[in-house]
Amino acid sequence: MNPGLTPSLYDLLDVEQDASDAEIRAAWKASIADLDPTDRRFRAYNQAAEVLLDPDKRAAYDAQLAAPEDDGPEPGPAAQPSGPTPAETATEPTHGPSRPGAGARFAELRRRLTGPRAGEPRTTSSSPGRQVPLWLLIGLAVVVAALIAGVVYFANQPSDTEVEEATRAAQSAAERAVVPVLSYDAETLEEDQAEAQRQMTSDYREEYDKLFEAIKDNAPRTGTVVQAEPPLASGIVRSGEDRVQILLFVDRATTNKARPEPVVFRDQVTVTMQRVGGDWLVDDLETSPVAP
Incomplete structure (x- = not known):
C-alpha cells in the first residue's frame, strides 16, 4: 500500500493516525449521523471504524501503512535470445x-x-535438445493448483449483496430485541424475563439470567419499572453474514416507589447479533450512558 496515493482509513474519518479510540468513535458517529444506511459512504465509514476500533486489526493496518511499497525482487538474468x-x-x-x-x-x-x-527464427543454443527442468514443471503445476483453489474459495464466499442483506436483517432484529431485553416491571418479572430470553442465544441467556436474579431480589421491594423506548438511532459497527455488531441509542424511563415521576436515562447500547438458524438473536449486549 502506498499511503501517498491511496487515502487511508484515517483520512476517510478525518483523524490523525495517532488518534485515540474516543476520537475515532466520535469521528465515525459524526460521519454517519446524516447518512442513510443504504448510502455507500455509510458502509465505508463503518468498515473504517471496524478496523480502527479493533486493536489487533488497527495494529496490522498501521504496519501495512508503514511498510514501503515492494515491487518484488529483481528477476535473475535470462538468456539473451539471438x-x-x-x-x-x-x-x-x-x-x-x-x-x-x-x-x-x-x-x-x-x-x-x-x-x-x-x-x-530459432534461437541458437550451445546445448540443443535441452528439456524443460522438472522443477519448473512442478512449480507451474503448484501455481495452477493454487489458482484453481483460490477461484473455488472465492466463488463460495458470500457476495456483498448477501452480507448487506444479512446486516440489515440483524440491525432490524436488534432494534426490536433491545426493548424487551432492557425493560422490566416489578409486577411482571417472570413474564418480562421470558420475553427477553426469547431474543437471546443460549450462551447470552446464561449471563442475562445471572443479572436478572439481582433484579428479582430488589425490584419487588423498590417497585421499580424500567421501560425502554424503540431506538432513537442505530448504526452498524461490524457487518457480516452470520455475526453483526450494532450501536443503538436508547431512552429508558425509570420509576419506583420513591420516584413515581419517570426519570429518563439515555444509553449507548452495543449489541452483537448472531444468526441462529433463520433468526437473529442477541449474543452480547453492553450499555453505557450517553454524556448530556
Whole structure:
C-alpha cells in the first residue's frame, strides 16, 4: 500500500493516525449521523471504524501503512535470445545488454517450453535438445493448483449483496430485541424475563439470567419499572453474514416507589447479533450512558 496515493482509513474519518479510540468513535458517529444506511459512504465509514476500533486489526493496518511499497525482487538474468522478432525489439525499452526486456524474456521462455512459432527464427543454443527442468514443471503445476483453489474459495464466499442483506436483517432484529431485553416491571418479572430470553442465544441467556436474579431480589421491594423506548438511532459497527455488531441509542424511563415521576436515562447500547438458524438473536449486549 502506498499511503501517498491511496487515502487511508484515517483520512476517510478525518483523524490523525495517532488518534485515540474516543476520537475515532466520535469521528465515525459524526460521519454517519446524516447518512442513510443504504448510502455507500455509510458502509465505508463503518468498515473504517471496524478496523480502527479493533486493536489487533488497527495494529496490522498501521504496519501495512508503514511498510514501503515492494515491487518484488529483481528477476535473475535470462538468456539473451539471438534473434528477437521486430515487434519485440520495437516495443521493449533498453535496459542494457545484460537485461533484455520483459517481452523478450517472455518470448524466450515460451520458445523453451513450446518451441518457436511458425516463421519465427530459432534461437541458437550451445546445448540443443535441452528439456524443460522438472522443477519448473512442478512449480507451474503448484501455481495452477493454487489458482484453481483460490477461484473455488472465492466463488463460495458470500457476495456483498448477501452480507448487506444479512446486516440489515440483524440491525432490524436488534432494534426490536433491545426493548424487551432492557425493560422490566416489578409486577411482571417472570413474564418480562421470558420475553427477553426469547431474543437471546443460549450462551447470552446464561449471563442475562445471572443479572436478572439481582433484579428479582430488589425490584419487588423498590417497585421499580424500567421501560425502554424503540431506538432513537442505530448504526452498524461490524457487518457480516452470520455475526453483526450494532450501536443503538436508547431512552429508558425509570420509576419506583420513591420516584413515581419517570426519570429518563439515555444509553449507548452495543449489541452483537448472531444468526441462529433463520433468526437473529442477541449474543452480547453492553450499555453505557450517553454524556448530556
